[in-house]
Amino acid sequence: MIRHCVWVKFRSDVGSDERASIYADLAALKDRVPGLERASFGANVSPEGLGQGFADGFTMDFADAGARDAYLVHSDHQAAGARLVAAAEGGLAGILVFDIEV
Numbered sequence: 001m002i003r004h005c006v007w008v009k010f011r012s013d014v015g016s017d018e019r020a021s022i023y024a025d026l027a028a029l030k031d032r033v034p035g036l037e038r039a040s041f042g043a044n045v046s047p048e049g050l051g052q053g054f055a056d057g058f059t060m061d062f063a064d065a066g067a068r069d070a071y072l073v074h075s076d077h078q079a080a081g082a083r084l085v086a087a088a089e090g091g092l093a094g095i096l097v098f099d100i101e102v
Helices: 016-031 065-073 075-087
Strands: 002-008 036-043 056-062 095-101
Touching: 002 065, 002 075, 016 036, 016 056, 016 075, 056 065, 065 075
Parallel strands: none
Antiparallel strands: 002 056, 002 095, 036 056
């Protein structure tokens, strides 16, 4: 399984309703992308203070690397991803992606 981890620094003018709507768009991909098994979204709740400004994030679990790769080029992912990038501080600079095999 591949766990796709995405950390986000949202622009200060992106409120909680807009964040929830962005996450809803991404969560809806579970019904459209084969092999996308689970998605979790939320704010950083770590007490360590090491988030480096990444206050929000999500993870998506894929059956395997092939499913993750198909997701990356899927047109619905491209649209949801563009919305996320537009809401992030500095565009792509406000997003960190890290995939791990679990």
